[in-house]
Amino acid sequence: MVSKTEETQLNRLENQVDNGGGGAWEYLCLVRKLKVRRSEKVLKYGLSILNDPKKRSALGPEEWTLYEQLAIAAMDCQCLDVAKDCIKVLHKKFPESKRVGRLDCMLLEAKGSWAEAEKAYSSLLEDNPLDQVIHKRRVAMAKAQGNISVAIEWLNKYLEIFMADHDAWRELADIYLSLQMYKQAAFCYEELLLSHPTVPLYHLTYADVSVY
Template sequence: MHAEWTLYEQVAVAAMDCQRLDVAKDCIGVLSRQFPGSARVGRLEALLFEAKGDWAEAERAYALILETNPFDQIVHKRKIAIAKAQGDMSLAVDYLNKYLELFMADHDAWRELAEIYVSLQMYKQAAFCYEELILAQPTIPLYHLAYAEC
């Protein structure tokens, strides 16, 4: 039976990707009835708000999840994605900095933050991010090149 619920979850995500929000809503409804109060289903509900473009509701849903579990990496990353989708790069920078305070070893987040800083022409801050990446992964030449460009 476990595979059945995983399938509902996968179909819901695929339906959102295809803008079949009605199908996604039905799948999430089934999961919500089976697993009331589940953080995983809560993330799916928030993703549905995102798919609809209802950023404020998605933010509220994610905030509720973070109240219960402030170390939910997926939710923190979704909040960053919402800020970027809305074109609010300064908010994305704030969220990324808060995320990196909790999850310092996330190299992808450091790289993303560096790229945003470069796009905002904040080269000193971007250089710091690349320094962190070089310290963590000194054998990756792209970090050295990006640091030199900053």
């Protein structure tokens, strides 16, 4: 979760870049660090750097990080040609990379090729069953299709492996609450309370759902 101070810092830097004060790369780094999605800005600032040979070469190895960040932002914005070009560059640099392979799957998602994306994700999971990103992408894909029962199934399977992921427990609890499955939601909050007993929100929500 992004703190108020971090959000203020990000907004200040964004305004600075928008007003021509520089700092585009610093902004992109902060977006990655805070794990927030400001895809339109990332797309705009990222392209401004990559399209400038001098700025791009100054990045050194971080150039490839930017290509990945830009590919994801482009998919969010449905600029699929840009995403495809970024992924192509990354494949050329890292031909055997599973990480780049995940981007291929995400591009299939962005195109709405759900069956192909699922097949590709399953193939990657065969090589690395502990890839958290792929597990979460499958959940997101099921939710995007409105297939909530499958999303629940994937989340439960994910949590069998990664029981300490409190974000996933909260996500599962929210789904159960949206379906008025209070007993199941209460179980999720019990798990959250075991690992985070000092978070007041978890106690309050657990008390609310436990009465049903």
